[in-house]
Structure formats: C-alpha cells, structure tokens
Amino acid sequence: MSAMDNSARFVADIPRNYDRFLGPFFFAPYAHDLAKRVAAERPRRVLEIACGTGILTDHLRRALTDAVALTATDLNAPMIEYARSKLGDTGVTWREADGTRLPFANHTFDAVVCQFGYMFFPDKVAGFREAARVLTPNGTLWFSVWSSLDENPAGWIPHQAVSAVFETDPPQFYRVPFGYHDEAVIRAHLTAAGFRAVQIERVKLQGEAPSAAALAAGLLRGTPMYNMLVERGANIDDLELEVARRLADLGGASPVRLPLDARVIMAR
Numbered sequence: 001m002s003a004m005d006n007s008a009r010f011v012a013d014i015p016r017n018y019d020r021f022l023g024p025f026f027f028a029p030y031a032h033d034l035a036k037r038v039a040a041e042r043p044r045r046v047l048e049i050a051c052g053t054g055i056l057t058d059h060l061r062r063a064l065t066d067a068v069a070l071t072a073t074d075l076n077a078p079m080i081e082y083a084r085s086k087l088g089d090t091g092v093t094w095r096e097a098d099g100t101r102l103p104f105a106n107h108t109f110d111a112v113v114c115q116f117g118y119m120f121f122p123d124k125v126a127g128f129r130e131a132a133r134v135l136t137p138n139g140t141l142w143f144s145v146w147s148s149l150d151e152n153p154a155g156w157i158p159h160q161a162v163s164a165v166f167e168t169d170p171p172q173f174y175r176v177p178f179g180y181h182d183e184a185v186i187r188a189h190l191t192a193a194g195f196r197a198v199q200i201e202r203v204k205l206q207g208e209a210p211s212a213a214a215l216a217a218g219l220l221r222g223t224p225m226y227n228m229l230v231e232r233g234a235n236i237d238d239l240e241l242e243v244a245r246r247l248a249d250l251g252g253a254s255p256v257r258l259p260l261d262a263r264v265i266m267a268r
Contacts, residue, residue, distance in 0.1 A: 014222055015082040019053035021218025025154070025207040027055045027115065030144055030262060033203060034115055035059035037264070038142055043110035047134060048072040049099045049127075050117025054083030060113065061091045071109075073097035100126040104134045111135075114143040116262075119180040128193030128267075140268050141195065145186070147202070147261035149178040154207060154258045157246045158219040161239060162229070171228035181263060195267040203264050211254040216244035 034056060038046065046064065051057050051072040060070055071093045074080045084094045097103055099114070100123055112131040121127040131141045149156045159174040180186070183200050190198050209215040220226060220240050229236050251258040 014224070014226055015053055015076075015078050017218055017222030017226075019055070019082065019086070020222070021209070021214050022222045023053060023055045025209045025215055025218070026260065027052075028059075029205040029207065029260065030203070030264075031056040031059040031115060033205070034113065034142060034144060034264065035063040037266070038111050038113055039063035041111060041140060043068060043139075045069045045109045046071070046111045046113060047102075047104070047109040049097075049102075049112060049114040049131070050074055050120070051083060052076075052079050052115075052117075054087045056113065056115040057083060057092055058087055061087070066091065069093070071095060071104075073099070073102075075099065100130055102130045102134055106133055107136045107139075108134045109136065110139045112139070112141045114141075116144055116146060116177065118143055119145055119177050124180070124189050125192045128190055128195065132194045138268070140266060141190075142264070142266055144203075144262050144264045145180050146178045147181045147263060149174060151261040152178055152259075153250055154215065154219070154247070154260070157250070158216070158225065158243050161243045161246060162220075162225070162234075165234065165239065166232065169232075171225055171232070173223060173225040173228055183263065186263070186265065190265075190267050197268045199266045201264050203262050205260045205262075206257055207260045208255050208257045212244045212248035212251070212256040213240075213253075215247055215256055216240045219243060 046068055048057055051074045057072045064070060070091060073095045075098050077096050080094055080096050099121060112135055118124055118127055146152055149159060155174045155178045163170040187198050217240055220236055247256050
C-alpha cells in the first residue's frame, strides 16, 4: 500500500485484535488455499505484499520447502512488528515496504503473493506494475480480493449496524475491503500493468469464530473502523453488542459460522 488514510491505518491495539479475532475467521481459510496454489508452482523466491500480521506468511512458510527464500512486506510498521514477534525470523525475511514502490531489483522473485491487500491500494495499477517489475519473466502474481459486501455477511452486518447509528457521515471502512471485486475492472488494471494472462476463480469458504461476541470485537476493534468510531465519539461497547446480536441471529452465538466469498487471481 502507499500513503495511508484511515482505511489503512493498523495502529495501537488494532494488529493484535485483527490477528486474534479476525485472523482465524476471515484469513486463515483463504491463506491455506492460497499457500497451496503458490507452493504447487515450486518457486524459489517468493515475495509477499501486505502481509499484515503474518497469517498467510505462516501458511506459506509451512507449504514451501526450506530452500525457498520468502520475503514478507507490509507498509504498516506495527503489522510487521506484530507478525515478526509472533513468527520469528526462521524461514522468512521481514521488510517494511510500499507495494507501489518496492525496494527490490527487477526480476527478483518467481512469485509475488498478496492476500486481501490490493483493495487498499489507492493506485492499483501502480501496485500491479511493481509486482510485474520484480517478477521473473515466467513468474506469477497470486492475489485474493473479497467479493461484494452483500455477498459477505460478516462485513455487511457491522457496516449496516454502524450506518444505523450515524445518520450523517457514517464510517465507510467496510466498503474498501469489499469494494474491489468487479472482474472486468481487475482484468483491465492487470492488463494496464503489463500482465497478459489472467485467471480469476471465485472461491466460497466458511468462516468460524468461537463466538459472535469475539467476532464483533474484531470487526469493530481489529480494523481501521476503530479509528473512525473513536473520531466520531461512538459508544463502541454498545455497537459491539448490537453487531454480536446480528451475527448470532444469522450464524449462531457460540460458535458463529458465516459464509465467505472471494476471488483468487493468478496473473502472468
């Protein structure tokens, strides 16, 4: 990601809450799937962009052989620090980096991987162009993006609950991660960045959390939504209870299970 606004600032306790409450529900199921896809191509050098708290990084490290050089990057220093403290340095090189201005030479990596990160890039073509630049001539870009809000109830529910509280200027955070799913637009951006072969697969999985209350805590306190609520003076405790109630109504209270819908893209 490049210059951060409130939709991309993962600071203070947000990385810990993101990893604890949202990681197992949203990101681990797709990390397992994406790591297997990357490993099947047997790359020697892999770059992960927007690694966050290292959820995909850990799956990649387990799926790839010890001979593979894995570099994990993120623009957010607190996310990198949290990921490194959790996973250590064995089998991975950590680097703070802007995905639109990567600090690597041309043709350095056989695979570039990004799980649910490109949605936050202000200039997506620039991000894809940088991925193309650092890939070897036969290298592959792998990434995932969420489908729309109305296809992902775990995003739609907090968005609706928060919007009901603020009649004017409601926080729009969840429109960002769930707002980059038009396949024609994605293909056009990749083509503009120099990719010629693009495959897009819709992947539906299920997210599970120990309780609706825990998932609600993550949805409001484990994303930059928290920054927006604090700035507006919201009663976050009350909102958390309401989001938990809505989640439980749809997916159960303990555990809570809800469908997830995303696109997984391969580009060369």
